[in-house]
Amino acid sequence: MNVLSLAFQRLLLLIVASLVIFAAMNLLPGDPASVMLGLDASPESLAALHHQLGLDTTLPARYAHWVGDLMRGNLGRSYIYDVPVSGLIGERLQSTLPLILLAMMLSLGAGIPLGMTAAANRGKMPDMGLMAMLQLLKSIPDFWLAMMMTFLFSLTLRWLPASGFPGWGHGFFTGLRALILPAVALAVPQAAITARFMRSSLIETLSQDFIRTARAQGYSRSGVLWRVALPNALIPVLTLAGIQLPVLITGSIIVESVFSLPGCGKLLLEAVNQRDLPVVQNLVMLIVTAVMILGFLLAALVRFLDPRLGEERP
Numbered sequence: 001m002n003v004l005s006l007a008f009q010r011l012l013l014l015i016v017a018s019l020v021i022f023a024a025m026n027l028l029p030g031d032p033a034s035v036m037l038g039l040d041a042s043p044e045s046l047a048a049l050h051h052q053l054g055l056d057t058t059l060p061a062r063y064a065h066w067v068g069d070l071m072r073g074n075l076g077r078s079y080i081y082d083v084p085v086s087g088l089i090g091e092r093l094q095s096t097l098p099l100i101l102l103a104m105m106l107s108l109g110a111g112i113p114l115g116m117t118a119a120a121n122r123g124k125m126p127d128m129g130l131m132a133m134l135q136l137l138k139s140i141p142d143f144w145l146a147m148m149m150t151f152l153f154s155l156t157l158r159w160l161p162a163s164g165f166p167g168w169g170h171g172f173f174t175g176l177r178a179l180i181l182p183a184v185a186l187a188v189p190q191a192a193i194t195a196r197f198m199r200s201s202l203i204e205t206l207s208q209d210f211i212r213t214a215r216a217q218g219y220s221r222s223g224v225l226w227r228v229a230l231p232n233a234l235i236p237v238l239t240l241a242g243i244q245l246p247v248l249i250t251g252s253i254i255v256e257s258v259f260s261l262p263g264c265g266k267l268l269l270e271a272v273n274q275r276d277l278p279v280v281q282n283l284v285m286l287i288v289t290a291v292m293i294l295g296f297l298l299a300a301l302v303r304f305l306d307p308r309l310g311e312e313r314p
Contacts, residue, residue, distance in 0.1 A: 096263035115198025
């Protein structure tokens with residue numbers, strides 16, 4: 001599959017995702033107008049608000065209007081906050097985006113060396129000890145780990161803030177300190193998965209013929225590991241990173257709630273509870289679009305690093 005066909009496939013998935021998101025949001029029970037006006041609102045007031053919000057038209061017309069606005073970059077206005085959705089999401093991204101990026105960096109930065117260490121000591125005590133620890137870490141739920149880390153590092157040791165996000169206006173390191181615990185809680189299970197995957201990929205790579213050829217050419221044990229095996233073993237790990245990205249995004253919703261971070265995850269929960277359809281629809285669609293684009297870029301990168309993956313199969 002070449003890059004163009006991959007891009008077309010992602011575009012089709014994006015269209016299907018928009019249909020699913022729109023149907024899920026508009027077919028759920030509950031009336032946004034009733035939430036906004038209260039239970040005592042008169043039928044006339046509800047009808048007027050339905051017309052104002054465009055809720056009195058057919059579902060296909062509402063879908064076409066929504067997609068048209070999306071293509072023009074117009075995300076509408078929030079029903080509850082009465083502000084542009086784009087500004088609302090942009091404000092919350094200031095904590096969510098760095099949180100996800102930091103968690104991904106920690107996951108890869110810890111998982112890859114741990115996997116390499118386990119593979120280099122296959123069958124020995126370091127390998128068995130690491131595998132047992134990784135299995136335990138992989139099984140820990142995000143919310144439980146977040147609470148335990150808050151109790152230890154915030155309430156007991158008082159090294160890091162327990163909750164909240166002061167914003168980047170108070171200084172880079174002040175904002176970073178507020179994101180360390182949430183990012184670690186989000187990254188630990190994924191780092192364990194990355195390490196196990198890295199170990200398997202590296203062990204498989206070390207058994208290939210070109211590794212024996214490199215050894216015959218006089219490469220040292222460390223040279224074979226770092227210069228020959230590692231670049232090839234990292235290719236499947238990049239694919240795994242694309243799969244982990246949606247997991248980190250959904251996990252950030254729970255972590256933001258535990259640490260009271262004013263991010264997109266918390267905004268999404270609030271919008272769902274208040275039936276704020278423009279916020280929910282557009283935020284979920286933006287998340288899906290970001291995952292699709294990043295997944296496409298990672299898949300294109302993997303095919304660039306290993307052109308064999310793009311070859312047509314007979």
